[in-house]
Amino acid sequence: MLGLGKIAKKVFGTPNDRKIKAVRPIVEKINALEPEFEKLSDEAIKDKTEELATRAMKGESLDALLPEAFANCREGARRTLGLRAFDTQLMGAIFLHQGNVAEQKTGEGKTLTATFAAYLNALTHKGVHIVTVNEYLVKRDAEWMGKVFASLGLTTGYIVPNMPDDLKRHAYECDITYATNNELGFDYLRDNMKAELSEIYQKEHNFAIVDEVDSILIDEARTPLVISGPSDDRSDMYQTIDGVIPSLVPEHYELDEKTRNVTFTDEGIEFLEEQLRARELLEEGFTLYDPESTSIVHHVNQGLRAHKLFEKDKDYIVRNNEVVLIDEFTGRMMAGRRLGDGLHQAIEAKEGVDIKPENITLASVTFQNYFRLYNKLGGMTGTALTEADEFMEIYGLGVVEVPTNVPVSRVDEDDAVYRTAAEKYAAMIEKVKEAHAKGQPCLVGTTSIEKSEMLSKMLDGEGIKHNVLNARLHEQEAQIVGDAGKLGAVTIATNMAGRGTDIQLGGNVELKVQEALSADPEADPIAIRAKIEAEHADEKKQVLESGGLYVLASERHESRRIDNQLRGRSGRQGDPGRSSFFLSLEDDLMRIFGSERLEKVLTSLGLKEGEAIIHPWVNKSLERAQGKVEGRNFDIRKQLLKFDDVMNEQRKVIFGQRRDIMESQDLHEITEDMRHQVIDDLVDQYMPRNTYADQWDTQGFYAAVIEQLGVDVPVIAWCEEDGVDDDIVRERLIEATDKLMEGKAERFGPENMRNIEKHFLLQTIDAKWREHLLTLEHLRSVVGFRGYAQRDPLNEYKNESFQLFEGMLDSLRSDVTQRLSRVEPASEEEQQRMMQQMLEQEQAAAAAADLTVNTAEAAAEGFDENDPSTWGNPGRNDLCPCGSGKKFKHCHGELT
Template sequence: MSGAFSIFGSYSEREIKRLKPIINKIDSFGNAMEGLTDDELKAKTDEFRKRIEDGEGIDRILPEAFAVVREAAYRVLKMKHYEVQLMGGIILHQGRIAEMKTGEGKTLVATLPAYLNALEGKGVHIITTNDYLAERDRNEMGQIFEFLGLTVGVILHDMEPEQRRAAYNADITYGTNNELGFDYLRDNMAVNKEERVQRGLYYAIVDEIDSILIDEARTPLIIAGEGDEPSDIYYTCDKLVKTFKKGEHFSVDEKRKAVTLDDAGIEIVENTFGLKNYADIENRLIQHHIIQALKANYTMLRDRDYIVKDDEVIIVDEFTGRVMEGRRFSEGLHEAIEAKEGMKINNESKTLATITLQNYFKIYEKLSGMTGTAATEEMEFREIYNLDVVVIPTNKPIQRIDYDDVVYRTTRAKYNAIINEIEESYKKGQPVLVGTSSVAKSEDISFLLKRKGIKHNVLNAKNHAKEAKIVEKAGQLGAVTIATNMAGRGTDIKLGEGVAEVGGLKVIGTDKHESRRIDNQLRGRSGRQGDPGCSRFIISLEDELMERFVPERFKELYDKIAENDSMPLQSKWVTRAVETAQKSVEGDNFYTRKNLVSYDDVVNVQRQIIYDERNKVLDGEDVEEDILDMAKTVINKTVTDYVGTQEEEEEADEFKQQLDKIISATEDICIDKGSISADEMKKMSNAEIENLIYEKAMDIYEKAKQKLGEEEIKSLGRVILLKVVDEKWVDHIDDMEFLKQGIGLRSYKQVDPVQCFQMEASEMFDSMVYSIKFNTVRNLFLNLLARLNGNGQPEELEDDELDDEIEDFEDIDEEEMIDESAAAEETEEQQEFQRLLNEMEAIEQEETEKEKEAETEQEADNQ
């Protein structure tokens, strides 16, 4: 603990001192709570809710509420919160991060702020890293909440919408970040309010917050639908970049896994595709495919980043080594890898909705989290999430001994040393946990142990429930367990009988991770709750991190000191050199995540505007006035585009031509053919022309109201607006991705890419908003005219045709996490929505056919 406080402990120590009076107040309620019957203790929940309704703040209720939970936990689970757990609970309630070491009971800590905040009735989300932990914690800790009269739910991957809705409506809901994030995106794609499952994002407690908000932050959540047929450009670009030479035609930034075309490469691309200037924005599609082909061929390694199984590319999670069935790399990278491997490319996916985890969690009114290792990333938590980290002291002093790193020249020598160390501990019965950075390295260690006849378990994060049981036994006498970085995380390793006498759990790290935090997590598996134990990292100069970041002079020094490859180097200087390398990588990764959020912050503002507008429509708000305002905007722009601002005198003939164009344009948007003429407009001002056109449009609108009924017209307006918003937003997401892909090239012109992105994204958003207005007005008035003219009752579409018409709303394939949940049963509102949609689609089809006929006639006249 002293090590943690020596870095930034003065702040944490001050914060802990501030908690003492609150802890004393909680303790003062202890005897009173012990004297209550079960029914009297349960009744406290209703009492607290009444006090909140009467205006009392939950901060004033906190000491008594925490005392209630403490007593309930003891009665239900025979667990009583320690003082340090009360401290952690207060920090979480305050919307901060509590760093608590492994074995300090973080799961129990979360019950305190969860209960207190659930009393407000807005819902509390407790977020874990996988379904197994979510279900386990709900079943165990949920007993405390249910004893006190609160409802508890859990969100699991295979749940139906109705089950999800019920879980979110509970007072406290357990779930994973992916499930909750995708439900948010799906809710904002719903075509009626009954399809939504979440009820708002009030307060989140994130377990293993560093894993979720930092390790997984570089991968956005993406829901995708099937896009266009794949083009040959993937194969063309793949074939082309395979001829390139690294360092001559392109450069690879190993730290960021980024690729850049050099001048020689640019010249070849320009010649191949006949481009004048590769960097021009109109070439962004080719830029995108070339970069993805380069990434696929020169940064993505088969059997490390992905595997090929049954003619399918399957992603391997870089943190767990887990094969991620059903997921696909985003932004065309998956298709580029398929081309690289000479496989059939599946239909390109089209992004329907996306959000980064950073911006998803920023939506919560209050956010807090727990982890055993947050101190090293405190600056990032402050800068991106506005969260500070408070280190909570351990309940008992840490006795684990962390030895200095041992470095060997070669991987072979490292492996020999690891096996010898394991064998030595195995002979005396001391349990050993061996941490590796990949599945392949776990299998290497396992193979060598089998040759020595040493029994062991291998955890590769493929089955959370099975792994949890193995991890629970990893502290027994003679146990040897090999685990990838994150395998079994969330489960404590408790020492078996007689293990303390042989030195406790020994942890051996076989690689240094890019992040010191991951290494600290591995060390933290030993020495829980004051248990004895030790940790040591045994590494080699051939390890990936060492080859990339350790300076050459270090390797030269090793050669001078070491007599042969099997001689180790062990000193604090070695450990410091490795930490320096890790800090360098952490800085690069922080830059990448910060850059990602800088771009997504721009899109996030736009996303919230669109989602707010959708929700207005779904919640049944009257959008009639909004649509009529859109009509005024569209008419104004149409008139201005054709007539200008009337600052200069126009020739009579030219002015008449412009008026004819206005008439033609507005007849295609919102008025009946022949309802106005150029003669009646030629002496009018712009404003008078706009008023005339608007009056004609309103005549149509009012007649439609009288014939079809006001509610029918308003419902039609809502359906059209929703459909147009969704279509334009999906296209805009694609445009933003292309813009982001090509924006890096602007740095060559000494322009800040992020600033450039902000400006162009804003212009593109304004253009999309006008497009929404134009298409909404046009579609609505074409529908009204068709109905008034007797063409508004199209035949019912067959089921298979209907599936084609309502694109992107069904059979949604998530690019990062496929959800195969069945659609909810149709409500009357859904049926009404689809009826109106069917009619609208049929009318649009009829108008398209008319336009084609008119074009054909025009071509015949010209000939």
């Protein structure tokens, strides 16, 4: 008997059904225009873009222009790529334009879908950013879809790390810009460290389309982007602490795998104190509980986490004498990303590689707060419904499940649960052998490099040829994934999220077409495609007869989305396929979340070695466990975001002030207001209202006026005059300081004075903001303990951070006023030298920002400082080959 909810859905349809139904008439309008646009010449298609852009600029809504724009874009894509967009792709593009997440299954053509929404929104000439997860996809998509945009008369650019300034600036000025989420975030931070408006990259945040939106806006959003600079080197401390950790025994610490937390027991602390005293890190008579031991406690805690929570080849790899983090969701290396708070250094000590100094934060932003800067946001992924609540709550994005072009015919088998991991892997190898014998391509999914390499050895033992895709082989990713659908292919992959390349049965036609067009750019793409498709047809037929792609997963992930992404690699565009999950009671998820009950069931069933339990109830039980983990992770992210929102309000104020200062031609009024506010504060401090003259601190007032305002005036005599009050003293001080600054402006000259004011303001704001960020980090780390006193940590953080921010603004006014009062004009030669020093400081700050989280690069091989012939031929804006991290024109290429 149907429940009331199911009856209602049957009668009225689901909310998703109603959204799909609402856009069908728009798709029919686009289709009705197709014959008309097919008749247009190539030039007429570009003219149509100009016409649509003119109408948009005159105020016609993009919704009204949508049918014509989409029809024009469809025709451009058909002519340049030989691809005619399906109706479902048009639907997905409409939902993107409306500011939703469009969930499209793997193989449904998300890359082409994005071009329609991007083209429509680019008609306003405010720029569209298409965001992808890695550099390969940025370049591939920009070059591939750039042909479509070029045929429509629009410009396309892309952003990758270490681009020369002029190329990057040009890319941002294009109508459509492809970029990785990291590079967009870092450029936003760099922009807010620049000294000149002309140097800023991102002029506007108009519309962004985020590919693999769940990976970028949810998985990666847990870690903020940070631009930092090196602090003091403390390598010895990390190495010494690392020598203690291996001697710990299980009784010395408590490990909670559910929350990924590890803490010392009382017994462990006593043991540590003995070891640290022996190494002279802890003085006699002191304990780890003493306030003086805070730094040591921090280091030993991080050392413990490095050893007990972070595994080599799962959480990180060691490459070129460097610890490189691995993204747990995509399996990719995160080059340049470092763990904060000394944890990365603790892992470097553990692995015996060079320990890079800890960094101090210069600027930071979370992905949540960066992407919420955009006026409109859209996203695409194959798996978003499980996180629909988070998309709506954090970003205001609805999730719409777009129907597949052809119904899915993949068979998803129930999970098979074995008692031990050895039995599970043996069963997987048997299944691979069976499928391989009949030519069926197999994709084996693992969660770590270690497990993928173990399975690879097992397949080698069976004589089965295969490819391995993991963080070590990142460069061959597209080719390996593209070949995974060939007859008899066996591919082992560590996390398949966001790979961006389709597994097509018989081989990836798109890759072959792109290779052919790259080799011969003048060739007819339609003819090339027809030829390659004909060559693939026979092999594809054999693969279809073998049953299509068989996906075998070695365990469940904490997130259902990641499992669905792996499963979705099979059965694209109506192809046959099969997916199976092989689990054991020794898997992390099973072991942590409820293996005891399952073990009792297995025991009561009397299962023999090699046998498995297979039942839909097991699937439901595991999905419930995964749902709990997802809910807990969402709560953690939400809590982190609440704290970051407090900082974000302050960040927007500071960055807005910086932008105003850079845009201002004359900052005289701002510095004057600051000076007058400082005078108000001094008068209020030393001549409090409602007090008598003999209670005023006239000596302290006189000293403070000289120190902060740079004027030597008879403050003490003024205060002793009959009838003088605080207002009279205030007016006299304002008059004296205004006269002082007018004299300076005359002696410096108006242009120099404007430059000096701008420089002092920006430099002081940046220095104060850096100090403030460090203070907030410390506050954030200790405010959690307020909960023990029945006080809400978030409210405590809000109140104290607001007070700190007000204090920072007060000290900012005071510092700027003090510096401007002391600056003196010098000879023309000295003035030029001073301005040159200012310029160099700004360039050094920009260079530090360009390095993001890395310190200087290694010098180019064979570089000889005294022999210019070894420098190669770098461009003026390229990084200098000496490895300083500066641009060539500001380093060895400086004109002298």
